[in-house]
Amino acid sequence: MRTSPRHLLALVALLAVAGCGSRQHDSAASTSSQSSSPGVAPSPPRTDALASVLPKQILELTSQVIIYECPKCDRMFDTAGQCLFDQSPLYPVKITYICGVDGTIIDHHGPCPKCGRMVQIEKAKMLPSGIRVEREN
Numbered sequence: 001m002r003t004s005p006r007h008l009l010a011l012v013a014l015l016a017v018a019g020c021g022s023r024q025h026d027s028a029a030s031t032s033s034q035s036s037s038p039g040v041a042p043s044p045p046r047t048d049a050l051a052s053v054l055p056k057q058i059l060e061l062t063s064q065v066i067i068y069e070c071p072k073c074d075r076m077f078d079t080a081g082q083c084l085f086d087q088s089p090l091y092p093v094k095i096t097y098i099c100g101v102d103g104t105i106i107d108h109h110g111p112c113p114k115c116g117r118m119v120q121i122e123k124a125k126m127l128p129s130g131i132r133v134e135r136e137n
């Protein structure tokens, strides 16, 4: 008549799955459908804005007839305007390719067709004070 006490260990596992995850509303407005955000728009292409306006420097005379020179730095340019380096107004110069021996004039720099000597470059500088002619090889 011994009554052994039974300890009934009732293990009740309550696996409470907490469904408290933050819900994200999947409205389709988060991708690239909207273009109202500033700063993302690409800059407009600037290809023909200023490149054709500014004078271009001439490094060597080959067949130019009219050039434009800077009175300060003596750089040569292809169009009228301002010097790219010191903003001085350019003055026109008429170029003549002339042989210094026999006076033959040709339309480009090179040897004289008569004597074979390299022609000289004659610059008629149309300065505001008058035309000044200079020759250089």
Ligand SMILES: [Zn+2]
Binding pocket: 070, 071, 072, 073, 074, 075, 083, 084, 085, 086, 087, 088
């Ligand atoms: Zn200059």
Ligand SMILES: [Zn+2]
Binding pocket: 099, 100, 101, 102, 103, 104, 112, 113, 114, 115, 116, 117
């Ligand atoms: Zn010649």
